[in-house]
Amino acid sequence: MSAIALTNYRSREAAAALFFPGFELPSMPSADDIRAAREAAGVNLRDFARMMGGPSFKTWSMIETGQRSGNVGRIAADVWQRVNSFIAEHGKKDGNA
Numbered sequence: 001m002s003a004i005a006l007t008n009y010r011s012r013e014a015a016a017a018l019f020f021p022g023f024e025l026p027s028m029p030s031a032d033d034i035r036a037a038r039e040a041a042g043v044n045l046r047d048f049a050r051m052m053g054g055p056s057f058k059t060w061s062m063i064e065t066g067q068r069s070g071n072v073g074r075i076a077a078d079v080w081q082r083v084n085s086f087i088a089e090h091g092k093k094d095g096n097a
Contacts, residue, residue, distance in 0.1 A: 028070045028080060029087050035064045037090040052082050 038048050045064075049057040055075055062068035070080075 027084065029083060029092075031064045031066060031070070033087050033092040034060070034083060036092060037087040041086070041090040048086075052079050052086070054079050 038045070043051065045057040045060050049055065049060050052060075059068065059075075063070050
């Protein structure tokens with residue numbers, strides 16, 4: 001199926017469920033949770049981008065400030081897994097970890 005056909009689905013979860021049964025996409029944390037964990041760890045955006053293995057610090061900045069959605073573009077699933085692990089280790093916004 002073409003990429004154009006995939007754009008007809010309302011969510012990436014719906015497309016993944018249809019084309020990859022049993023496959024679960026990693027959850028995407030909120031921009032506030034990413035920033036809170038990064039700041040709690042004392043890590044700047046450049047170092048955070050390096051630690052996560054992509055994308056660039058500019059992309060993370062745009063995600064944190066709401067200029068870009070985390071699900072737009074091609075951020076690999078393994079990067080989201082590292083981000084979720086980082087948040088689990090350093091905490092979410094409002095101390096929920």
